[in-house]
Amino acid sequence: MQPIPLRNTVIGSYPFPAWLEHAVANLNAFGTDDIEELQNDACSIAVQDQLRAGLDVITDGEQGRFDFNLSFYGFLSGIEMESASPRRWGPPAHDQRGKHRVTGDLAAPRGLGAVAEFQRLQRIAPKGPVLKCSIPGPYTLSGRLLPNSQYPDRWALTEALLPAVRKELIDLVAAGCTEITVDEPSMSCYGHREDTSRFVDIFNRTVEGITGRCRLSTHLCFGNFKARAVGPRRYAPLFPAFLNLHLDEIHLEMASREFAELDIIAAIAPHRDVCIGIVDVKSYFIESPQWIAESVRRCLQFAKPDQLSFAPDCGLSQTARWAAKQKLANMVAGVQLVRKELGIQS
Numbered sequence: 001m002q003p004i005p006l007r008n009t010v011i012g013s014y015p016f017p018a019w020l021e022h023a024v025a026n027l028n029a030f031g032t033d034d035i036e037e038l039q040n041d042a043c044s045i046a047v048q049d050q051l052r053a054g055l056d057v058i059t060d061g062e063q064g065r066f067d068f069n070l071s072f073y074g075f076l077s078g079i080e081m082e083s084a085s086p087r088r089w090g091p092p093a094h095d096q097r098g099k100h101r102v103t104g105d106l107a108a109p110r111g112l113g114a115v116a117e118f119q120r121l122q123r124i125a126p127k128g129p130v131l132k133c134s135i136p137g138p139y140t141l142s143g144r145l146l147p148n149s150q151y152p153d154r155w156a157l158t159e160a161l162l163p164a165v166r167k168e169l170i171d172l173v174a175a176g177c178t179e180i181t182v183d184e185p186s187m188s189c190y191g192h193r194e195d196t197s198r199f200v201d202i203f204n205r206t207v208e209g210i211t212g213r214c215r216l217s218t219h220l221c222f223g224n225f226k227a228r229a230v231g232p233r234r235y236a237p238l239f240p241a242f243l244n245l246h247l248d249e250i251h252l253e254m255a256s257r258e259f260a261e262l263d264i265i266a267a268i269a270p271h272r273d274v275c276i277g278i279v280d281v282k283s284y285f286i287e288s289p290q291w292i293a294e295s296v297r298r299c300l301q302f303a304k305p306d307q308l309s310f311a312p313d314c315g316l317s318q319t320a321r322w323a324a325k326q327k328l329a330n331m332v333a334g335v336q337l338v339r340k341e342l343g344i345q346s
Contacts, residue, residue, distance in 0.1 A: 002273055003130075003215075005305035005344050006296065007056045008332050009275065011219050011251065012134030012181060013315030014046040014061030015324050039064040040120065047125050049321075053328035054336075057130040057179060060121040062317065064113075072141060075112045076164075078104035079145065092226030099146045106151070108164035115171045122176065133177050134219070134315075135169065137184040138162040139202055155198075162206055170209040179215045181251070182207060185314075188220035188238060188253075189231035196241035204246045217249035217275060224314040227282040235261050243271045251275035253313040256282045259295065265302035274303060277313030278334075279327045286326050292334020305342060310335055 016024070020042045023030065030038065046061025065071040073079060085098030118133045125131055142157035151157045165182075172180060187199045207216060220238065223230035235252060242250065250268055254260075254277045268274050278295050279287055287295075292310075299308055310331060316324040339345075 001306045002309055004056050005308070005342075006335050006339055007309035008054070008335055009057035009132070009309050009311045010050065010055060010059055010328070011311055011315045012059050012062050012132075012183065013065075013317035014049065014059070014063065015316055015319055015321035016063065017042060017045055017321065020063065040124070043120055044124050047121070049325055050328065051126070051129065053325070054332040055129060055328065057132050058125065059132050059134060060117055060124075062117075062134070062315070064117050064120065072112050072136065073100055073144060075108050075110055076106060076161075077109055078102060078106045092228060094223065094225050094228065094230050097144065097225060099144050101146050102148050102151055102157070104150075106145075106157070106160040106164075108168070111171060112164060112168040114168050115175050118172055118175055118177050130179050131177070132179040132181060133172055134181040134183055135165065135172070137182045137187075137203065137206055137218075138165045139199065140184050140186040141165070143186050158202060162202065166206050166209055169207060173210050173213050177214060179217075180210065181217045181219050182247075183219045185219065185221045185223060188235070189223055189229075192232050192234065192237040196238055197244075200241055200244045204244075207246055211246045215249070216247040217251055217273075218245060218247055219251045219314070221251075221253040221277070221314045224281065224318050227318055229256075229282075233257055233260075235264055239264065239267060243268065245272070247272065249273040249275050249309065251277065251311060253277040255280035255287075255295070255313050259298065262298060263302055265299060265308075269303035269307045273307050273309065274299075275309040275311050278310045279312040279331050281312045281314050281316055281319045281324075281327075284320075284323055286323065287330055287334070289330050289333035289337060292331050293337040296335055296338045300338075305344060 042063035043060045050058040080101045080103050082098040082100050085096050087095050114135050138158045138161040141161050142154050145157050147153050222233040250272050265274050
């Protein structure tokens, strides 16, 4: 049950300020203290933008990662980082995100860095909103690694990464994180052709150390690199198997799909809370508060207010900041319209 009926939240990532984009492209020009300052300043900006929008739950915008998951590979031992992706030109596509060669035992001796990110958010954010951390799951992380004789397929790579992700999640809770999203978009992207019960087992073993100790959700989308999806955008192949995920809330990408399969809310809500992606991060159509409110009302046909929360379809890192700010502000305003109609106190 949602702590706040019709709660407003985000997935994790937020657009970089223009100066940070430039800095990331020229990191060799900065010292370690300079880089830490860049990350602190960018986190402060992301927090302020989210606070101005009026969100109930905020993140650090993943400003210190320089990508929602690619930075995690820098914490892994046993890999050789690829210097350049095999295709660098032409229309944006997922094959422009290269893969790393595995050279030894996969491990994360220094952790995966998410705890330090959360501690920065704790220092910067004011009291009031819930602070959330998002971290990619092991199956999604395995997608950027090349199998070898030691790890002959993606399943083997996933199993090798699982303990590191599980430990990071446990450490996050120990650091005071009360809300965590495990990002597993690769599960929803490839669920149409893989064993969904195997996905459920992987997820549940990943989170077994934190279930019941924080508010736990997963984000199931269909890819968002340069606003491009990958795989058929259908949730039907994932259910009912995914009702067995050990978590509190399942987040679904809906706005970019014109709210197709919206009635799946009715199947999920008796078992888990549902977070609906109500803002299309792949479009520069700016949803008005009235547009958002009507979408909320459609969702209420299938679940009660205390079973629903709302967020953008995906992280906002691939969306221009001016659009992200307006979309978040309108999302909150639209949800507030429906809260007032229902007499729900903010």
